[in-house]
Amino acid sequence: MAPKVLVSDKLSETAVQIFRDRGIDVDFMPDLGKDKEKLREIISQYDGLAIRSATKVTPKILDAADNLKVIGRAGIGTDNIDKDAASKKGVIVMNTPFGNMITTAEHAIAMMFAVARQIPEASASTHSGKWEKSKFMGVELTGKTLGVIGAGNIGGIVCARALGLKMKVLAYDPFLGQEKADQMGVEKVELDELLARADFITLHVPLTDQTRNILSRENLGKTKPGVRIVNCARGGLVDEVALAELLKSGHVAGAAFDVFAEEPATENPLFNLPNVVCTPHLGAATTEAQENVALQVAEQMSDYLLTGAVTNALNMPSVTAEEAKVMGPWIKLADHLGNFIGQMTDEPVKAINILYDGVVSGMNLDALTCASVAGIMKSANPEVNMVSAPLIAKERGIKISTTRQDKSGAFEGYIKLTVVTSERERSIGGTVFSDGKPRFIQIKGINIDAEIGRHMLYTTNHDEPGIIGALGQTMGENDVNIANFTLGRSAVGGEAIALLYVDSPVPNPVIAKLHETGLFQQIRALQFDVA
Known part of the structure; x- marks a missing residue:
């Protein structure tokens, strides 16, 4: 029997035809993704589910997906898929990470131009019959310094485009090496230096625990007066309330946002400010990008269902x-x-x-x-x-x-x-x-034998009495149960390590208490994806 795929969001007819041409039975229901109950009712009939962002693949839907083998997301973001639940169900989650890079980068550049020249406000004023030529005094991009936070795929394209505009480009990215930065023609800097020097700042990082609120109130306060900020990456990277205050005070000259902490965004601190350009998450919204990712996901899903080949899988x-x-x-x-x-x-x-x-x-x-x-x-x-x-x-x-x-x-x-x-x-x-x-x-060259758990705590110290007691007592006093405790040392009185497998995440206050003992050189809470 031929594999059966459900397309529950708006994919192109060309992508749907790819499934058919390769002998896969496909049902094209582009509005079904909005109806969770109906999707849950019929999902058990399908081997594959092809979606965009409208369909939310929740644990309840996956619980009913008894025959589902693969979910294909036409695009990069998979926040609408519960990947842990999919993994437990044995369902592969694929995306198309490279199909909309150029489109998103171009939107960031367009937003930078728009906020530099106040194009939306000037357009609205002119449409209303006014001729306020002196009101809309902009700034040139040529010769200005652009700070790029995140110089990966999309950020790298933005860097190249900005250099073509004769801008000076600073890049902050923990994974960017000096040799690669030299090849790109950008200056690799730390975040504080970027904030202090950039005339424009654009963000191109995913939303993680490390990047959430990367432009916090504190970091926004470190920016150069008159800076303009562009975010076409992810909502939640910028403290929107603090940014609105700095826009009103004039410290930040303008902002251009395509993404927001809460979406769909019907209310936001940045809305209706005269020096802010807003668009409704249009980064990947071009005909070319939507077609590219749709065709890619159809090919990837077909390959897996027909041959077992796995491409761009997030969980396999x-x-x-x-x-x-x-x-x-x-x-x-x-x-x-x-x-x-x-x-x-x-x-x-x-x-x-x-x-x-x-x-x-x-x-x-x-x-x-x-x-x-x-x-x-x-x-x-x-x-x-x-x-x-x-x-x-x-x-x-x-x-x-x-x-x-x-x-x-x-x-x-x-x-x-x-x-x-x-x-x-x-x-x-x-x-x-x-x-x-x-x-x-x-x-670190020290032999151990450690079981790997979902939540762990790693410490380094000099080999001396009291380490086990300090760890055990602090964990016990704060209701953190130790499932496994592993120690190792380089030599008597030398460098030593401890690796604790615990039943729950170690809170920051507990780590602070361990630091207060003065016994430890390094303490790090770790998380592992353990089935």
Whole structure:
């Protein structure tokens, strides 16, 4: 029987025809995504679901999706899909991360022009029969300094366009290396320097715990007087209330926003301010971009349903069905190793070196390497997946090297991951035991045997009495239950580490109390995607 796909949002007829041409039975119901109950009622009939942003794939819908194998999102954002619920259900989630990059970058440039020359206000005034030529005095972009927060795919295109406009470009991006910045022709700076020097600031980062409110009230206060701010990335990156106050005071000369903290945005502190340009999330809204992502998602879903090939999956590695049986636990280990280092690393990554020892050295190293790189990068950008991670790393000048070697130690096989930054090298090793569970076996050259849990706490200290007591007492007093406690040291009285597997996230006040003891050099709460 042919696979059956439901298209519940407005995809192009050309994309729908791709499914048909490849022998897939497709139902095109472009308005169904707005009716959650109807979608839940019929979803069990389908192997695939192709959507845009209108369809919300909730746990309730997935609970009823007994035959669903793949969800394809035509576009990059997958906030409308519960990816954890999809993973638990065994449903692959795909997106099309590169189909609308140019369109979104062009919109940011257009918004920058609009706010620099007050085009919307001047247009409205002229349409109303006024001729207020002296009222709308703008500024040139040529010679101005543009600060780009996030120099990845879209941000990189904005940098190139701005250089073509003869602007000076500053870039802040934790993953941007100096060599790549030089190739791009931009000046790599820290955030505070960008805020102090930029005449225009444009944001091109995803919304994560690290980037949320990146332009906070405090950071907005560090900006150059007369700055103009553009956000075509994600709502929630800017403190909109604080920005509105600075616009009214004149410290910020103008702003152009395509995205807002609450959408659809019918009310917002930025609305109706004379020096603000607003559009209703139009970054990807061009005919070309909408067609591109629609065609891409149809091809990707067809490939998977007909051949098992996986492309741009957010929750599944790109390996064959045969490989997955053997490699699944090792891919999970590679992801955990990368995620550990990604959560521990704040400075730009220059190189990633991966050692495969023993039995693992004969596996599909491409998939394992992709999993490691994705693990490192997804702490800063959760939209990174195994397919896009190597491309993003290459674009940012990160050098990736791998080494195979025969069995050299007590384990049948292990992976050692080393990341090089401008400040230090950081390494971690792991293996998979016979029960199929990944384990950490070495951190910073110190041997350990640590079970990996969803919530963990990592500390470093000098080897001295009182560490176990301080950790246990502080966790106990604050109702944080320890499931597993692993210690390791380089030598008696030397450098030591502790890795705690706990039942719930460690709150910041608890970490602060541990710091107050003066016993620890480093304390970091960690999160891992453990099924």
